Amino acid sequence: xxxxxxxxxxxxxEAEDDPISGVAQLFDVSIAFIVAVIAAMFSLLSSQDMxxxxxxxxxxxxxxxxxxxxxxKKDNRIIKKKVSSKNMSGAGLRLGTAYQLENGQVIYVxxxxxxxxxxxx
Numbered sequence: 001x002x003x004x005x006x007x008x009x010x011x012x013x014e015a016e017d018d019p020i021s022g023v024a025q026l027f028d029v030s031i032a033f034i035v036a037v038i039a040a041m042f043s044l045l046s047s048q049d050m051x052x053x054x055x056x057x058x059x060x061x062x063x064x065x066x067x068x069x070x071x072x073k074k075d076n077r078i079i080k081k082k083v084s085s086k087n088m089s090g091a092g093l094r095l096g097t098a099y100q101l102e103n104g105q106v107i108y109v110x111x112x113x114x115x116x117x118x119x120x121x
Contacts (some may be wrong), residue, residue: 006116016029023051037051053075053076055073056073057072057073058070058071058073059071059072067082067083068082068083069081069082069083070082070083094111095110096108096109096110096111097109097111
């Protein structure tokens with residue numbers, strides 16, 4: 001019995017002297033912290049709405065070449081469109097005007113007169 005006590009005492013003192021023994025615990029803590037940060041980012045960005053099957057959203061982004069891409073989700077379909085700088089022609093109806101602010105934000109202002117005329121037809 002005395003021998004087992006001395007072996008346990010030796011094992012405890014060896015663990016206290018080992019500087020590497022705390023590294024495993026630091027790794028576990030860092031993994032838990034990373035998971036918590038990812039969960040906080042998802043809730044902050046409201047990505048639950050993006051993943052919902054009933055949600056509809058449109059995302060615009062500019063790639064490294066300066067091209068604008070639109071990603072649109074309707075129902076269960078995700079559609080990717082590229083905005084072109086090419087001049088287009090054809091018959092159509094003017095719906096409004098778009099303005100780009102200094103910070104790069106684009107604001108669309110619909111034409112009220114023409115939209116009211118279309119609603120009565």
